[in-house]
Amino acid sequence: MIRYLIRRMLALIPVALGVATLTFALIHLVPGDPVVAMLGDTAAPADLAGMRHQLGLDRPLAVQYATFIAGLAHGDLGESISYRQPVARLIAERFPATLELAGAGLLVAVLIAFPLGFIAGANPGSAGDVGAMGFAILGISVPHIYLGPLLMILFSLDLRWFPLTGRGGLAHLVLPAVTLGTALAAIIARMLRQSLIAVRASDYMRTALSKGLSPTAALLRHGLRNALTSVVTLLGLQLGGLLTGALIVEMIFSWPGLGRMLIAAISARDYPLVEGCVLTFALSYVVVNMTTDFVYAMVDPRVSLK
Amino acid sequence: MSGLAKNPSLAVGGAIVAILIVAALFGPEIAHRDPLAIDLASALAAPSLAHPFGCDALGRDVFARVMWGARLSLGVSTSVVFLSLIVGGLIGGASALAGGRVDNLVMRAVDIVLAFPGILLAIAMAAILGPGLIDLVIALTAMGWTGFARLVRGEVLSLREREYVHAANALGARPSRVLIRHLLPAVAGPVAVQATFGIGGIIGAEAALSFLGLGALPPTPSWGNMLDAGREFLLIAPHLTTAPGVAIGVAILGFNLLGDGLAALAGRSG
C-alpha cells in the first residue's frame, strides 16, 4: 500500500514536467507577446524591443525553457509580468476560491445526480425516469456561459433570492455552484441510471431477490455499490471538465479564483503566470485522479492496485 | 418491427436523429429564406409569421440559420466523435492489451493531456491553426480522444480479470481472440453512451471555440456561434439563444436515446 502510494507520488514528477513543457510550447507558439499588451499598441517599436529585452523574451527559446525548468526544480515559479508579484503568491491567494467553487459544484452535482439517477434507474420507463432524464438532457445541453446568466436573471434579478456576483458567504456560492454542477449532475445521473439498469439484470440482483429482499432494497444495498464503479470512473473523467467549467463560471460570476486569473493571463501573454496556473490545475487534477483510482480500487475489489 | 416496440429509446431516438439528418441535408430548401441576408431594419425582431424564430442582431432569419446550422453542427460533432473514438479507442485498447511499461507510458501521456485545462489548449489551437472547419475538427479531436482512450482501457483491464476470460484461457483459447470476442460488445455500451455525450459536449465546445475565433468562418451559421452571438442580447431577445439552444437540446436528446437504444440492443445479444 505504502509502496503503491510512493510510486504514484513519484509518477507525479514526469506528469508535471510533461505539462510544464506542453504549456511552455503552446504559449510560446501562440502569436503575440506580453509587451504589446503592456505598452499599448501605439508604443514605438524601439521601446517594445527594449521591454522584450528587459523581460528576457529575446533569448533563444531553449534558454528560456531551461531557465524555467531550473526554476521549477527549486520551487520557484517566477514573477508575473503583468502583476509584478511572485507567481506563487498570486496562486496561493486565489486557489482556495477555485477549490471552494469546484468543491461546491461537485457537491451540487452529486446531491442532484444520485436521487435523480436512482429514481430513473430503479424504474426504467416510468414517469420518474422520463422526468429525471428530461432534466438530464437540459443539464447537458445548456452550456455554462448561457446557464449562468439565465440563473442570474431568474434568481437574482427577478426573485432576488441570491446576490449577483462575487464571493462572500454561502449565498454567493449557490448560483455559481449550481451553474457549474448542473452539467456534471446530468452526466452522473445518466451514468448511474445506466449502471443500475445493467445491475438489475445481473446475478447480484437475482441472488438478492432470492433472499427475499424487495427490489428497491436490493438495488440500494447491492446494486448501488456496483453502479458506483462506473460512476467513480466517470467522475475521474469529468473532473477535468469541472475545472475547465470553473474557469468559465469564475468569469461570469466575477469569482476571484485561479481560473479567472489564468484567462486574463493568457490574454496578456503573461508567460510565468500562465505556466504557474496551468501547473496548479494540472497537478490538482492528477492528485484527484489518484484519489479516484484509489476509491475505484476500494469499491471494486476485483481490480488490484498495480 | 416488434423489436422496436420493445425498445422505445431506439425508436424515438432514431426518429429524432433521422429528422436532424433531413434538416441537415434539406434544411435550406425547407426554410426558404436566405440565412445570410442582412436586414438591419429588422434587427432583433421577435418571432412572427414572417420570421418564425425571429431575427438576429443583423436582421437575418433565425429559423433559416438554425436549419443551416444543423448541417454544420451535426457534421462537425459526428466527425469529431468518430475520429476521437477511433484514435482514443485504438490507443487505449492497445495500451491495455500491451500492458506493462508501454501501458504506463501511454497512460502518462494521456494524464498529461487530460490534466491540461481544455481552454488553454483551445486558445492555443485557435491561435496557431486559425479558423476553418478542418482546424476545428482537429482541435476538438485533440481535446476529446483521451476520454475514449481511458474508457476503452478501463473496460479492457476490467475484462481481462473476468471469469470467462480465465475460463476460456483454461480451456486453451488464445487470450487475444477471447478478448476481442468479448471486448467489443462489452465496450459498445459505455462507448455508445460516451459518444452520445460527446456529441453534446462537442456542440458546446464548438460555441466556446467559435468565440475564440476557431470554427465556422463568418457568415456561416453554426448553432454554437449563434448561441454565442445571442448571449449579449439575452435580456432583450431571448429567442436568439432559445432557438439554437432548443435545437442543441433536441439533437442531444435524439442521440442519447439512440445511444440508449443501441446499448440495449447490444446488451441483449452480448
Add this chain to the structure above:
Amino acid sequence: MKRGRVRTGAIAIALCAIVASACARPVRERAPGTIQVDIESSPTSTDPRFATDAISSRVNELVFDSLVKVSRDGEFAGDLAERIERPDPTTIIFHLKHGVRFGDGRELTARDVKFTYDSILAPGSMSAKRAGMIELASVTAPDDYTVTMTTRHPYAPALEIAMQGIVPAGTPLPARSTASAPPGSGPFAMLSYRRDESVTLVRNPHHAAPPGAAREILFKVVPDPTVRALELAEGICGLSENNIEAAVLPWLADHKALEISNTPGTTYKYLAFNFRDPRLRDLRVRRAIAYSIDRAAIVNSMLRGTARVATGMLAPESWAYDGNAVSYGYDPAAARRLLDEAGYRADAGGMRNLRFEYKTTPEGARLAEVFQAMLKRVGITLDVRTLEWATYYGDIQRGNFQLTSLQWVGIEDPNYYYMVFDSAMAPPHGSTNRGYYSNTEMDALVEAGQRTIDPAARKEIYARVQQLAADDLPYVSLWWVNTVAVLNRDLGGFDPYPNGSLRSLAQVTLVTPGGAEPAQ
C-alpha cells in the same frame, strides 16, 4: 464494501467542509458613500507615466493632476498651472498653483513635475509615453512654482505633452515598486488595485471636495455585458459608460431608477487600409469601398443612434474641425462603376476578382459581417478573420493586415494626423501609421501643422489636411461614437465628457447620503 462506504463518506464530508468554510466568511461591506462603476477590462497600470490604454487613463485622471487638462469644450485649460506663457515658439512656461498636495501630504512643486518627465524620457524607462514626447528637449524647474518646457523645434501640440499625470519626485519605476500606486494630487487616492478585478479610490484628504460628494469609487471589472446590465438594473452598479450594448439601452431605460445619457462623443471609428497591398493603393478601389458602406443604416439600426456618421478624424467639437471635407454617402452604383473603371469586372454572379482579408476581434465580428455583406453587394469578397485580442493587436501593430477597423479615443490635438498619416510613422520605425500611408502633400501639411504655432494659421492647415484625408482616403471615416452613460438616478452631478473622461466623478453626489445603499 465497508471500506468503499467509508471512502465515499470521507469525500462527502470533505466537500461539506469546503462549503461550510464558505458560510463562515463575512461578506465585505461596501462603505456608504461608495459609487460602483463597472468597466469591461482592467486598467493595465496605475502609474500615469506608463498607462496608455483608455481605461487606465480614465482611472488615473482621477488620482493624478497634470499641468494642463482638456476642458469639456475641448480647449486646453490649466490644471496644476494657473498661468501659461509662451515667450517663443520653442518655450512654454507654466506657473504652478500653490498649496497643491499629494495624498501623503507633500506639497507638489516644480521638482515633482521635472522628475516625472525626466523619468519618462530616461532611456531604459520603457515608458510608452516616450514616443509622444520625442519633441521635448528639456523640462526645467527654475524655482519651486515654475516649470519651463523646451521643445526641439517649434511644436504646436506641446500642450498635449503637458497633459501628463504628475507623480512625486523619487517615485520608482513600476517594475521596482511595491506600492499599488504612487500618490497623486488629484481628487482621489488609490486605496487598492486588484488587477483584473477592481480598483478602489478614496478621497484625497488634501484635495478639496464638494459637500456631499461621493467618498469612494469602486471600479469593478465585469467582462460580461449581460452581467453589467444586470448590475445596473439591480442597483449594484451606479454608473457604466460606453460599455453597454445599444440594443439593451431601452430595457435599462424601463427601470425607473436608471437614467440613460447619450451625448456626442469624439471617439473616432474608422476603416483602415494597408497601402502595401497594390490593389488598395488604387484610389478608385478605396473610394468604391467608401461608397459601398451604408454608414447611416449602421448608425441608425445597429448602433441605434449611439453614434454620428463621421466625416473625418476630428469631430465638430474640435476647434480645428472643417466641415468642407467631402462625405461619402451610400452609393453602390457609384462603387460598381469605380470598380469597373479600375479594371475589376463583375462576373455573371456580380462578383469581381477582388478579395480582401479583414481582421477583427470577437467584439468586432458583428460589424465585420455587416461590411462583408455590404461589400458583397458591389462584388467584393471580404474574408473575415476573427483573432483573439493579443494576437490581433500584435498583427495590427506590425502592419500585418489588409483591412480592419479600429478607433482612436481621446484625440485632443489635430497633431494626431501626423502620428497616423506621416510616412515617417509607419512600421518598423513608428507604429501609429500602420497602413504604411505615404503621401508627400500630406507629409508636408502635417509637418507644417506641427510647427505652426499661430492658431489661425494652424486651423487653415488642418482644414486642408481634413479635405485631403477625405479625398485620398487613407482611412474611410465611419462614425464618432457617442458618450453613452447608464447611471443610477441616485447619482447627481455626473457630467459626461465627449472624450469619455470620468472626471466629473469628483463632483458626483449620492442623492441618498450615507445610509440607504442599493441592495447588495
